Amino acid sequence: MTKRIAVLTSGGDAPGMNAAIRAVVRCGVHEGWEVFGVRNGYKGLMEGDILQLGPRDVGGIIQLGGTILGSARAPEFKEVAGREKALAQLRQREIDALVVIGGNGSQTGANALYEMGFPVVGVASTIDNDLYGSDITIGVDTALNIALEAIDRLKTTASSHRRAFLVEVMGRDSGYLALMAGIAGGAEAILIPEVPTTPEQVAREIHAAYERGKLHGLIVVAEGAYDADELLAYFKEHHPELGFEIRATTLGHVQRGGAPGAFDRLLATRLGAGAVKAIAEGNYGVLVGSKATEIIATPYAEIVGKKKPLDMRMVELANVLTQ
Numbered sequence: 038m039t040k041r042i043a044v045l046t047s048g049g050d051a052p053g054m055n056a057a058i059r060a061v062v063r064c065g066v067h068e069g070w071e072v073f074g075v076r077n078g079y080k081g082l083m084e085g086d087i088l089q090l091g092p093r094d095v096g097g098i099i100q101l102g103g104t105i106l107g108s109a110r111a112p113e114f115k116e117v118a119g120r121e122k123a124l125a126q127l128r129q130r131e132i133d134a135l136v137v138i139g140g141n142g143s144q145t146g147a148n149a150l151y152e153m154g155f156p157v158v159g160v161a162s163t164i165d166n167d168l169y170g171s172d173i174t175i176g177v178d179t180a181l182n183i184a185l186e187a188i189d190r191l192k193t194t195a196s197s198h199r200r201a202f203l204v205e206v207m208g209r210d211s212g213y214l215a216l217m218a219g220i221a222g223g224a225e226a227i228l229i230p231e232v233p234t235t236p237e238q239v240a241r242e243i244h245a246a247y248e249r250g251k252l253h254g255l256i257v258v259a260e261g262a263y264d265a266d267e268l269l270a271y272f273k274e275h276h277p278e279l280g281f282e283i284r285a286t287t288l289g290h291v292q293r294g295g296a297p298g299a300f301d302r303l304l305a306t307r308l309g310a311g312a313v314k315a316i317a318e319g320n321y322g323v324l325v326g327s328k329a330t331e332i333i334a335t336p337y338a339e340i341v342g343k344k345k346p347l348d349m350r351m352v353e354l355a356n357v358l359t360q
């Protein structure tokens with residue numbers, strides 16, 4: 038019997054979601070299955086906004102940010118009654134399994150549906166990189182590069198005027214983007230929700246950087262740690278001794294909107310293919326993620342004279358995806 042699977046994107050959009058949708062559709066069709074797309078996340082699932090997707094429907098989307106299926110917040114899905122509605126829609130269409138591409142909230146919802154007896158597989162996608170079960174998630178790399186581009190530009194102008202910049206990046210509960218953007222951008226101070234820091238500590242660091250002769254100061258702030266404008270007002274009122282003239286910039290949703298870079302396209306493609314594999318194996322109630330980003334030291338004796346082979350699984354995947 039032909040399997041029928043559905044895919045949806047939920048919660049905050051992330052660059053690379055489209056590449057994941059494309060991989061689910063093409064790998065699913067390659068298995069001989071019928072694949073359906075659900076519009077607007079769990080909201081569309083409850084409303085039955087579901088359409089069949091073929092390989093051509095997902096052509097020309099791998100390079101696009103956002104999600105062609107749309108995403109929405111759906112508080113009703115948190116209630117059993119909301120999920121019953123979704124189950125009725127899935128059963129009416131005789132759909133056998135659902136792929137949920139999204140972050141923490143979306144995977145919590147996916148698990149709730151799974152616990153009601155429906156076969157669900159998750160794909161790790163959030164620019165916050167706060168999903169347990171995946172070292173890196175879809176969208177993080179692109180969002181980070183967008184933040185970095187802005188930071189690099191601000192540093193250039195800051196140096197010309199000997200200014201300090203407070204740059205607020207996304208991350209309500211997670212400091213990942215701010216920490217990595219701060220390290221990669223060469224920040225003097227990084228403020229994240231996980232590590233409480235007082236404005237006084239930051240003021241000391243910035244003043245010390247000025248005293249050391251630095252031409253600019255960069256403070257990267259996660260939105261969950263401080264509001265950049267409020268912090269700016271605080272510094273202006275309480276810390277006239279900073280040295281640098283200080284300005285604030287909030288990057289906001291600009292960070293989500295970019296075209297996915299190579300890393301996110303490849304990660305999303307592999308995770309989408311991984312979700313289809315999980316369904317083929319009957320491995321439900323799982324989050325498909327990526328592991329192993331540790332830094333390791335390997336003795337020369339083990340590496341010299343050898344050439345790392347190409348991962349032939351990627352060659353197979355390339356063939357499947359050229360539908």
Ligand code: ADP
Nearest residue numbers: 048049079110111114115139140141142143146
């Ligand atoms: P993200 O997946 O980006 O973390 P949200 O936290 O907004 O996004 O969650 C997206 C959607 O997932 C919510 O609108 C809701 O429909 C569903 N969801 C979130 N938390 C739960 C929960 N505890 N139970 C059921 N569904 C949930």
